[in-house]
Structure formats: C-alpha cells, structure tokens
Amino acid sequence: MRRLVAGPPVSPPQLRECPGCGLLQLVPALHRGMTAQCIRCPTTLHRTTTHSLSDSIALTVAALAMLLVMSTTTLMGVETAGIAHTANLLSGPAELVRRNMTGLAAVVVFVTLVAPLGKLGGTLYVLIRLHENRPADHLRRVFILVERLRPWSMIEVFVFGVFVAYVKLGDLVHITLDVGVYALIALMFLIIWADTSLDRQAVWQRLDRSRGERRPPALGYGPAAIGCEVCGLVAPPRPNDRGCRRCDAPLHRRKPDSVTRTWALVLAAAVLYVPANYYPVLTVMQLGAGQPSTIVGGVRELVASGMYPLAALVFFASIAVPMLKLVGLSVMLATVQFGRMAWLRDRTRLYHAVRFVGRWSMIDIFMEALLGALVRFGSVITIEPGMGAVAFCGVVILTMFAAETFDPRLMWDAAERAEATRAGVAPATVRL
Numbered sequence: 001m002r003r004l005v006a007g008p009p010v011s012p013p014q015l016r017e018c019p020g021c022g023l024l025q026l027v028p029a030l031h032r033g034m035t036a037q038c039i040r041c042p043t044t045l046h047r048t049t050t051h052s053l054s055d056s057i058a059l060t061v062a063a064l065a066m067l068l069v070m071s072t073t074t075l076m077g078v079e080t081a082g083i084a085h086t087a088n089l090l091s092g093p094a095e096l097v098r099r100n101m102t103g104l105a106a107v108v109v110f111v112t113l114v115a116p117l118g119k120l121g122g123t124l125y126v127l128i129r130l131h132e133n134r135p136a137d138h139l140r141r142v143f144i145l146v147e148r149l150r151p152w153s154m155i156e157v158f159v160f161g162v163f164v165a166y167v168k169l170g171d172l173v174h175i176t177l178d179v180g181v182y183a184l185i186a187l188m189f190l191i192i193w194a195d196t197s198l199d200r201q202a203v204w205q206r207l208d209r210s211r212g213e214r215r216p217p218a219l220g221y222g223p224a225a226i227g228c229e230v231c232g233l234v235a236p237p238r239p240n241d242r243g244c245r246r247c248d249a250p251l252h253r254r255k256p257d258s259v260t261r262t263w264a265l266v267l268a269a270a271v272l273y274v275p276a277n278y279y280p281v282l283t284v285m286q287l288g289a290g291q292p293s294t295i296v297g298g299v300r301e302l303v304a305s306g307m308y309p310l311a312a313l314v315f316f317a318s319i320a321v322p323m324l325k326l327v328g329l330s331v332m333l334a335t336v337q338f339g340r341m342a343w344l345r346d347r348t349r350l351y352h353a354v355r356f357v358g359r360w361s362m363i364d365i366f367m368e369a370l371l372g373a374l375v376r377f378g379s380v381i382t383i384e385p386g387m388g389a390v391a392f393c394g395v396v397i398l399t400m401f402a403a404e405t406f407d408p409r410l411m412w413d414a415a416e417r418a419e420a421t422r423a424g425v426a427p428a429t430v431r432l
Contacts, residue, residue, distance in 0.1 A: 011201060015234040016045050017227025020348045022254075022409035024225060024234065041348045041412075051197035053127055059194035060124045066187035067116055075162065075180040078374045080173040080381065085374055088180060089113060092369030096385060099372070104390050107397070108369050111154040111362065116191070119153045122146040123198070130206050140207050140247045144230055147200070151400065154359055159188045160313070161366025167310050168302075168367070169374065172381060204231040208246050226251050255407040259336055265402035266329050272394045273322060279388035282368050284381070294388060295319060295364065317363040318392070325399040328354045329406060336410045339418035348408055355403040361396045365389060 009029035016027050020043030027036045027045050035047045070089065077086040089112060096105035126143045129135055162181060169175045227234045230249040243250050280292035293301065295318045302311035328350050334340075335347060368385045375383040 010048050010199075011046065011205070014046075015225065016232060017225070017234050018043050018045060018409075019227075019229070020351070020408050021344070021412040023412075024227070041345050043348065043352070046201050047199070048202075049197050049199050053130060053198075053202070056194060056198045057124065057127045059190055059197060060120055060127065063187055063190040063194055064117075064120045064124065066183050066190055067113075067120065070180050070183040070187055071113055073180040073183065074178040075184065076166065076370070076374060077176045077178060078169060078173040079176075085376060086178070087370060087373045091373035092366070095373040095376075096369055099385055101385060101390055104365070104385075104393055105369075107393055108365065111152050112158050112366070115149045115152040116155050116187075119146050119149040120191075120194075122149070123194075126203065126207075130203065135207055140231075143203060143207065144247060144249065147230065150195075151359060151404070153191070154362055155184070155191055156188050157360055157362045158366050159184055160317075160360075161363045162370065164310060164314065164363060164367040165370040165374070167307065168371065171305070173375065175374075201232065204233070204246060208233075226253055229255070254409060254413070255405065258405060258407040258410060259333055262329060262402050262406040263333055265398050265405060266326060266333070269322075269395045269398035269402065270326055272391045272398065273326065276322075276388055276392035276395050279391065280386035281364065281388040281392060282371060282386050283384045292386065295392065298364075314364065317360050321357050321361045322392075322395050322399065325354050325358055325403065329399070329402055332406065332408070332411060336414045339414040339421075340411075341415040341418055344412060344415055347411055351403075351406070351408040354399075358396065358400045358403055361399075362393075365393050365396070 008031065010032050011027075011030045013029050014027050015024060017024050018038040018041060020038060021041040023038060023040045025039060025045075030036060030046060030048045032048055033050045036045045037043065038045055072088075074086045074088050075091075077084060079085075090109070093105035093108045096102070096108065122142050123146050126139050126146065129139055162184065166175060166177070225234050225236050228244040228247060228249055228251060231244060231247040233244055233246045235245055277295055280294050281298070283292045295314075299311050299315045299319070302308075302314060332347055332351060368389050371383045372385045375381060
C-alpha cells in the first residue's frame with residue numbers, strides 16, 4: 001500500500017476480492033491519495049484521490065462543453081489544385097457510409113461520440129444526484145452503464161489518429177488545423193483528469209442502499225463470500241439474493257464459461273487478422289493511378305519517408321498490439337487449461353497490459369476515416385478506405401471483448417489445483 005497524501009481516512013476498512021488473483025483480503029482505511037494493492041499479485045484494489053466529488057463534477061462539465069465544441073466545429077481543412085475540403089467529427093463516418101462501410105462508420109461514431117457522451121453525461125447525472133440524502137435506486141444502473149462505456153470511449157486514441165492523419169497529409173496537400181482539433185486536445189486532457197480524480201469506490205459507497213444495515217464483521221464472512229465484479233462489494237451469499245446487494249449485478253464466483261467464450265473470441269479475431277493484413281486498408285488514387293496500401297505497407301512508406309517515430313507508433317498500434325493481444329490471451333488460456341504454476345504474477349501483469357492496450361489499435365481506423373473524408377480531389381488525388389480496415393476493426397473489437405471475457409483468477413485457481421494434486425489433496429473445483 002502506497003501513501004501519497006496525509007489526512008483523515010476517506011474510506012472505511014473493507015473486505016475485497018482481488019479481481020486479478022481472487023484472494024480475499026481486508027483493505028484498511030485509506031487516506032486521500034493512497035493506493036492499496038493486492039498482497040499476492042500486482043492488481044490495484046482501491047485508489048483514493050485528492051479531489052472531491054465537486055471537483056469531479058466541474059471537470060465533467062468542462063469535458064462535456066469541450067465535447068460539444070469538438071463535435072460541432074471543423075477539425076481540419078485541406079487544399080490542393082485550388083480545391084478545398086474540411087472535415088468535422090462526422091465527416092469520416094459519412095465517407096465510410098458512402099463507401100458502403102456502414103458498420104465501420106457506426107463503430108467510429110459510437111467510440112468517438114456516443115460512448116464519450118454517455119459516459120460523461122451519466123457520470124455528471126450520478127455525481128449531482130449523490131448529494132441527495134438517499135440516492136435513487138436507478139442511479140446504480142446508470143453508474144454501471146457508465147463503467148461499461150468507459151473502455152469504449154476512445155477520445156485519447158482519436159487524438160493520435162488525427163495526429164497520424166495530419167502528418168501523412170503533410171506531403172500531399174496543404175493542411176490546416178481548425179477549432180475542433182484544439183477542443184479535441186482539451187477534451188482529452190479533461191477526460192483523463194476527470195477519470196483520475198474520481199474515486200469510484202466512494203461513489204459506490206454512497207449508492208449503497210444498505211449502509212444502515214448491521215452486517216457481520218468482514219473477517220467473519222469466510223471463504224463462502226463472493227466479490228461483485230461490478231462494484232467490488234464482498235458478502236456471503238443469501239438464499240434469496242438474485243444478485244449483488246449493492247448494485248444488483250449477477251454474482252458469480254468466476255465469470256461463466258470464461259475459457260470457452262474467450263477462446264471463441266480469440267479464434268474469431270485470429271481468422272480476421274489474416275484479411276486485415278492481406279487486403280488494403282486504404283488506396284491512394286493519384287492522377288488516375290491507384291496505389292493500394294496494407295497496414296505493413298503503410299509502415300514501410302513511413303520508414304521510407306524518414307518518419308521513424310510515426311512509423312514506430314503505427315507499427316506498435318496496428319501490428320504489435322493486435323499480435324500481443326492474440327498471443328497473450330492464447331498463452332493465458334493455455335496455462336489455465338494445463339494448470340501451469342510458473343510466472344503467475346507476470347501473467348497477471350500481462351492480462352492487465354492486454355486489457356489496457358487493446359483500444360489503441362483503433363488509431364489506424366480513425367486515421368483512415370479522416371483521410372478518406374479529406375482527400376477527395378477527383379483525378380488529382382483521392383484516398384479511399386479499403387476492406388482491410390473493416391477486418392482490422394473486427395480484430396480490435398473481438399480482442400477487446402475477449403480481454404473482458406477472460407477471468408485472470410482462473411490462472412491462480414488452476415495453479416492451486418495443480419499444486420493440490422501434487423500434494424495429494426483433493427482440489428476445489430471451479431467451472432471454467
């Protein structure tokens with residue numbers, strides 16, 4: 001446990017189940033700016049902040065204002081041969097629809113507008129209503145929706161997609177940045193600041209409708225206690241319970257059919273990974289001649305142009321990250337099924353890394369949508385998104401779902417069963 005700022009405790013002692021290894025442990029009362037980590041694996045159990053809920057409300061309001069500005073103003077403008085074009089947030093999806101890529105357009109709109117708006121609007125609504133003496137029951141459902149939208153709000157990734165598009169267009173056309181880009185950059189910083197300033201456990205504690213109930217001591221719960229995967233509440237199951245007592249989410253000792261579902265998603269992503277790298281993700285039509293470009297080909301072009309940092313960014317986001325997710329998830333799944341005991345802490349770190357980096361592969365999709373919307377100059381030069389982008393987007397989405405479906409606690413369960421078998425003790429059974 002790391003202490004950053006002294007002060008009175010802002011959270012009571014609470015029993016938590018580590019989402020990384022499944023160990024039940026008592027987290028002591030935390031002061032502001034403190035972080036509690038699992039004593040067995042590198043998973044963070046609770047992090048308090050130095051900000052109040054009022055600070056979070058102010059940051060969320062500011063982020064919503066910047067989102068409104070960004071979505072209603074022009075991002076960039078280009079000009080060549082006396083012809084000029086501008087692009088806003090919806091120009092890229094509109095071009096994708098024109099190219100019969102409606103599904104890809106819907107994904108771009110969802111992760112750049114719908115998810116951020118729902119996340120910020122839901123957060124603001126919950127934080128404002130938290131000041132009531134007894135918060136309404138539906139606030140828990142709203143906050144669950146906010147938490148589920150959080151990985152799909154990709155404003156930070158969109159900023160890098162705009163940056164890559166800007167650099168690639170520099171040698172082709174004259175390009176200018178408009179108000180929308182500056183609002184987008186401000187929105188990115190505000191969202192990051194708002195996310196890091198909000199203590200989600202403090203929100204759940206205020207939403208707890210059973211705060212006045214008398215509960216048995218946390219240490220008396222014993223091994224029968226189940227931790228909620230949504231709000232983190234640990235409590236012993238009761239016969240009439242349909243779900244978590246605090247947020248009503250379904251309770252499971254482990255995610256149902258985690259291994260089977262994750263394998264299915266990983267294999268589907270691996271199948272799509274082939275056309276994603278074989279088919280062109282965009283085609284540059286210049287003076288009537290087409291020049292299709294795959295993901296690897298785009299990296300080679302950047303290296304040939306001497307744009308080494310940008311080439312490294314595209315290679316990492318579009319080639320290395322998808323491969324890391326596919327290989328990493330496959331390794332973790334195999335170790336669960338074969339009961340490997342080695343490198344448990346490192347495999348848990350790998351899981352957190354796979355879950356974190358998954359969304360950054362969308363850089364290429366955002367870049368291609370913007371290029372297609374901006375560079376439409378007839379026979380002079382035109383950039384058209386290719387079908388490889390559709391397959392690549394499928395890889396990104398499937399691997400993100402796979403990371404959410406996989407339960408890292410199963411790796412520790414499998415190791416414990418293997419160790420118990422070696423010692424001649426009957427192992428506990430957990431459905432995979």
